[in-house]
Amino acid sequence: MANNVSQIVTERYLSRTKQSRENDTRAKRSLPGGDTRTSTYFGPYPTYMERGEGCYLYDCDGNRYIDFLNNYTSLIHGHAFPPIVEAAGAQLIKGTVFGSPGVVQAELAEIICDRVPSMDLVRFANSGTEATLMAMRAARAFTGKDVIVKMDGGYHGEHDFVGVNFIPDFEAQDLPSVKISWPGVPACVREGMLVTRFNDLEATERILKEHRDQIAAVIMEPMLGAGGAIAPKPGYLKGMRKLTEEYGVLLIFDEIITFRLSPGGVQLVEGIRPDLTALGKIIGGGFAVGAFGGRRDIMEHFSPGHPQNIYHAGTFNGLNITMAAGVAAMRHYNQPEIDHINRLGEKMAAGFDRAFKKVGIRGQASGLGSALQIRWTDQEVTTPNQSILSGVRAGRLPSLLHLELLNRGVFAAARGLFCISTPMTEAEVNYASEALEGALELLKPLAAEEAPHLIAG
Numbered sequence: 001m002a003n004n005v006s007q008i009v010t011e012r013y014l015s016r017t018k019q020s021r022e023n024d025t026r027a028k029r030s031l032p033g034g035d036t037r038t039s040t041y042f043g044p045y046p047t048y049m050e051r052g053e054g055c056y057l058y059d060c061d062g063n064r065y066i067d068f069l070n071n072y073t074s075l076i077h078g079h080a081f082p083p084i085v086e087a088a089g090a091q092l093i094k095g096t097v098f099g100s101p102g103v104v105q106a107e108l109a110e111i112i113c114d115r116v117p118s119m120d121l122v123r124f125a126n127s128g129t130e131a132t133l134m135a136m137r138a139a140r141a142f143t144g145k146d147v148i149v150k151m152d153g154g155y156h157g158e159h160d161f162v163g164v165n166f167i168p169d170f171e172a173q174d175l176p177s178v179k180i181s182w183p184g185v186p187a188c189v190r191e192g193m194l195v196t197r198f199n200d201l202e203a204t205e206r207i208l209k210e211h212r213d214q215i216a217a218v219i220m221e222p223m224l225g226a227g228g229a230i231a232p233k234p235g236y237l238k239g240m241r242k243l244t245e246e247y248g249v250l251l252i253f254d255e256i257i258t259f260r261l262s263p264g265g266v267q268l269v270e271g272i273r274p275d276l277t278a279l280g281k282i283i284g285g286g287f288a289v290g291a292f293g294g295r296r297d298i299m300e301h302f303s304p305g306h307p308q309n310i311y312h313a314g315t316f317n318g319l320n321i322t323m324a325a326g327v328a329a330m331r332h333y334n335q336p337e338i339d340h341i342n343r344l345g346e347k348m349a350a351g352f353d354r355a356f357k358k359v360g361i362r363g364q365a366s367g368l369g370s371a372l373q374i375r376w377t378d379q380e381v382t383t384p385n386q387s388i389l390s391g392v393r394a395g396r397l398p399s400l401l402h403l404e405l406l407n408r409g410v411f412a413a414a415r416g417l418f419c420i421s422t423p424m425t426e427a428e429v430n431y432a433s434e435a436l437e438g439a440l441e442l443l444k445p446l447a448a449e450e451a452p453h454l455i456a457g
Contacts, residue, residue: 003401005442005443005445005446006396006400007408008234008442009358009400009403009404009443010044010400010432011246011404012404012407013044013403013406013407014044016061016063016407017045017047017048017059017061017063018050018061019048019059019060019320020045020046020060020061021044021045021062023060023253024045024046024047026432028124031280033045034046035242039072039344039413040158041302041414042399042414043399045183047059047063047065047406047411051079052067052075052078052079052080053078053079054078054079054080054081054423055067055078055079055421055423055424055428056057056079056127057079057411058077058332063409064409065406065409065411066344066409066410066424066428066431066432067079067392067411067421068409068411068412068418068419068420068432069411069412069413069417069418069419070419070421071286072281072417073257073260073281073282073285073371073419074280074281074282074286075282075286075421076260076281076329076333076341076421076422077281077285077329077332077333077421077423078421078422078423078424079286080298081285081286081328081329081332081422081423082143083328083331083332084285084286084325084328084329085329086328087165087285087324087325087328088287088321088324088325088328090284090324090326091104091320091321091323091324092321094320096209096319096320096321097316097319097320097321098320101318102318102320102323102329104320104323104324105124105318105320105323106322107246107323107327108124108327108330109124111124111327111330111331112279112291112293113293113361115263115264115274115378116264116265116267116268116277116293117264117268117329118272118273118274118275118277118294118297119293119294120294120296120299120300121289121293121294121296121300122292122293122299123291123292123293123299123302123312123317124289124290124291124303124318124323125289125291125292125314125316126288126289126290126314126316126317126319127157127280127288127290128156128254128256128278128279128280128281128290129155129156129157129158129159129290130157130159130290130314131157131250131256131278131279131290131291131292131426132156132159132162132219132252132254132256132278132292133157133161133162134161134292134312135208135219135252135276135277135278135292135294136148136161136216136217136219136252137277137310138276138292138294138299138301138302138310139216139217139250139252139275139276139398140217140297140365141214141308141310142216142250142297142298142301142303143216143217144216145162145194145213145214145215145216146191146192146214146216147193147194147211147214147215147216148161148166148192148193148194148217148218148219149193149194149195149196149204149208149215149217149218149219149220149249150162150164150193150194150195150196150218150220151165151168151195151196151197151198151220151221151224151227152165152168152169152172152176152195152196152197152198152383152384152385153165153166153168153198153224153227153228153383153384153385153388154166154198154219154220154221154224154227154254154384155221155224155225155226155227156219156221156254156271158355160185160186160189161189161192161193162219163180163181163182163185163189164179164180164181164185164189164190164193164195164389165178165179165180165181165193165195166181166182166201166226167179167181168227168383168384168385168388169195170235170385170389171174175195175196175197175203175206175207175257176195176196176197177195177372178190178193178194178195179358182402183261193417194207194211196218197383198220198224198227198230198232198382198383198384199230199232199233199382199383201236201239201240201243203376204218204240204243205243205247206344208243208244208246208247208249209247212247212249213249214450215247215249216249216250217249217250217251217252217275218240218244218249218250218251218252219252219254220240220251220252220254221251221253221254221255221256221257221258222237222253222255222258222265222266222267222270223257223258223266223367223368223371223415224384225256225257225258225371226415227384227387228366228375228381228384228386228387228388229366229367229368229371229372229373229383229417230256230372230382230383230384230387231366231367231368233382237266237267237270237272238270238271238272239385241272241273241274245276245388248300250275250276251275251276251278252274252275252276252277252278253265253266253267253272253274253277253278254277254278255267255277255278255279256279256280256281256290257268257280257281258368258371259279259281259282259283260281260282260338260341260369260370260371260419261338261342261368261369261370261371262338263334263335263338265277265279266295266368269284272340274294275294275295275298276291276292276293276294276295276298277292277294278290278292279291279292279293282333283326283329283330283331284325285318285321285322285324285325285326285327285328286325286329287322287325287326288316288319288322288325289319289322295341298427300323317449332422333422338423339424340422341369341370341420341421342370342420343422344370344420344425344429345367345368345369345370345371345419346424346425347429348365348372348418348420348429348432348433349365349366349367350365350434351429351430351432351433351436352364352365352372352432353365354433354437355433355434355436355437355440356378356440357456358437359440359441359444359453360444360456360457361440361443361444361447361454361455361456362376362377362378362453362454362455362456363375363376363377363378363383363440363454364377364378365418366381366387368439369422370418370420371416371417371419372417372420373415373416374398374401374418375387375389375390375391375415375416376390376391376393376394376454377390378456391415391416393453394447394451394454395449395450395451396446396450397443397446397447397450397454398414398415398416399414400414400443400446401416401436401440402414402416402442403438404439404442404443405435405436405439408435408438408439409431409435410431410432410435410436418432418437
């Protein structure tokens with residue numbers, strides 16, 4: 001029965017995406033694996049999208065999908081949002097970038113600094129990876145210390161120093177060990193990093209107390225994103241701010257995903273002022289972007305006239321067309337829009353939870369507001385270890401659920417990440433919950449055979 005279910009799901013996907021299969025074969029002749037982003041790959045081959053409109057995507061075979069991925073949470077207004085198209089088009093006619101400062105850079109910087117009380121000054125980059133890299137460099141330069149503490153299972157992009165413990169330490173009996181997650185990251189980065197557990201103030205204090213003379217900063221996501229959309233426990237983030245202040249360590253918030261949750265990110269909701277913040281995704285209006293900023297006394301070191309200047313270049317930093325799109329995106333993303341998508345996200349999470357219970361499979365939606373994740377357990381999850389292990393124990397279910405949701409016109413991340421964009425309504429959210437329920441009904445015989453611990457009752 002289990003193999004029959006798998007065959008039904010897979011064959012339906014193959015029959016609906018014949019042109020995608022041809023495109024994938026072609027792409028693999030010149031691109032390793034057929035793509036240029038590891039995160040977009042899934043088997044038997046990814047769906048090739050051709051265009052987007054509002055909250056919908058259309059693939060090369062003519063199939064339509066509700067887009068609950070939004071390029072991994074970056075398209076806050078969905079696709080081809082008219083004000084962004086107009087702003088980017090107007091800038092395109094003038095020129096994309098000039099190798100000089102531009103007023104439009106200051107416009108977006110002013111919007112960000114106005115929204116985020118902790119950001120006195122801001123610098124732009126081209127990705128979240130660059131944003132976290134430069135925030136960490138700023139912390140080291142300002143404090144004169146080399147070590148950064150990160151969360152076990154936390155994700156901050158692709159640079160070498162955050163290539164430790166993206167895969168959490170499953171063997172740790174006490175504090176996590178510093179382990180390299182990706183081939184090609186040099187062993188020497190372990191000397192500049194320490195690792196603690198998310199939602200664990202006691203573990204973090206032990207590290208800060210023992211290594212306070214070496215530690216420049218703690219970098220963390222207020223909600224773990226790639227680690228499983230794990231929300232902070234009540235009081236945890238305020239506790240982190242208190243600890244870092246007590247031990248004289250800078251606090252860096254990576255709000256690249258969570259900035260969508262309020263006008264000024266989670267830090268505004270929690271009333272916390274980190275020393276530095278990394279941003280990206282939604283602030284670029286659909287173009288590649290990153291930003292980092294914070295306390296004036298730290299960020300002034302990036303001024304070329306500062307006696308201890310921190311060098312920061314980049315051919316496309318502050319790209320005019322990106323800045324113009326970002327200004328348009330932010331001007332149309334205010335409290336009413338934020339409330340709208342957070343409400344829809346909460347409604348969809350509740351609908352997903354009901355679907356799991358109705359079908360009789362143990363699972364849930366986790367996350368905050370407009371960003372959520374499917375989890376293959378009905379128990380509370382507070383660490384990425386728990387989240388990842390629940391997926392591993394579910395066997396083929398996560399990948400087959402992803403394919404079957406595609407078959408039903410729901411586009412999300414293969415890892416189970418969903419997010420809401422402003423064009424969405426209750427109709428799209430209700431459809432996704434119904435699609436999940438139908439997909440789970442189809443997959444239940446497989447769950448009973450291969451993951452019986454997930455069958456409720």
